[in-house]
Amino acid sequence: MRRFTPLPLVLVLALGLAACAADDDPVEPVDEPMEPDMVETMAGPDTTGAAVWAFLGDEAYQTNWGLWPDKGEFYTGQEPHGMLLTTYLNATAMEALQGGATEMPAGAVIVKENYMPDSTLAALTVMVKVPGYNADHNDWFFSKHLPDGTLDQTPDGMAMEGRLTGCQNCHAARAANDYLFTGDLGGEPMASN
Numbered sequence: 277m278r279r280f281t282p283l284p285l286v287l288v289l290a291l292g293l294a295a296c297a298a299d300d301d302p303v304e305p306v307d308e309p310m311e312p313d314m315v316e317t318m319a320g321p322d323t324t325g326a327a328v329w330a331f332l333g334d335e336a337y338q339t340n341w342g343l344w345p346d347k348g349e350f351y352t353g354q355e356p357h358g359m360l361l362t363t364y365l366n367a368t369a370m371e372a373l374q375g376g377a378t379e380m381p382a383g384a385v386i387v388k389e390n391y392m393p394d395s396t397l398a399a400l401t402v403m404v405k406v407p408g409y410n411a412d413h414n415d416w417f418f419s420k421h422l423p424d425g426t427l428d429q430t431p432d433g434m435a436m437e438g439r440l441t442g443c444q445n446c447h448a449a450r451a452a453n454d455y456l457f458t459g460d461l462g463g464e465p466m467a468s469n
């Protein structure tokens with residue numbers, strides 16, 4: 277009689293596949309069933325602004341996620357993102373950054389809060405890594421939200437969600453750093469704090 281595959285083997289396979297996904301090669305769909313707690317770390321929101329906002333609420337990101345290392349709250353930003361910034365990484369993104377990854381893995385989510393000089397929240401910009409979603413721009417989903425979660429709009433009235441030209445063209449200046457400006461990927465592995 278055939279026995280069901282023992283759990284550790286499934287885990288080893290899943291970890292092996294996750295390691296392959298870190299290469300530059302296109303990510304193959306993973307057919308292996310994943311353990312429930314791996315799904316929790318790897319799954320990101322769907323690619324709509326509304327789903328992203330709901331995900332951030334469910335995650336209570338301000339409480340449960342980490343700040344970009346060495347940045348703290350209300351650090352001084354550059355154009356166009358506003359005067360004071362606070363940037364959060366979910367666990368998937370944080371582990372990749374601190375582990376010295378050269379690109380963000382599936383399900384990495386980065387939220388940057390833009391504050392006015394008087395510390396009033398003005399807007400939030402979000403980047404979510406979704407394999408297969410945006411091949412020309414390292415598979416990033418972009419969105420920009422007002423503080424109540426509604427999507428900001430472009431000057432011609434389009435909701436700011438998806439493969440946003442303005443966001444991705446500017447961030448492409450950092451294509452070698454997986455489109456991220458704030459810090460350099462591929463550093464020495466850091467101790468998590």
Ligand code: HEC
Pocket residue numbers: 352353354355356357361363386387388401402403418419420436440442443444446447455456457458459
């Ligand atoms: C003209 C260039 C430019 C445009 C357009 C732009 N960004 Fe950025 N973005 C930056 C810079 C520069 C930073 C680094 C923040 C800082 O220190 O000021 C940044 C940081 C970020 C970060 C934090 C992660 C990182 O890359 O460091 C997110 C998230 C982000 N931007 C999202 C967006 C979204 C979403 C849009 C479109 C709505 C957008 N950005 C448009 C230049 C741009």
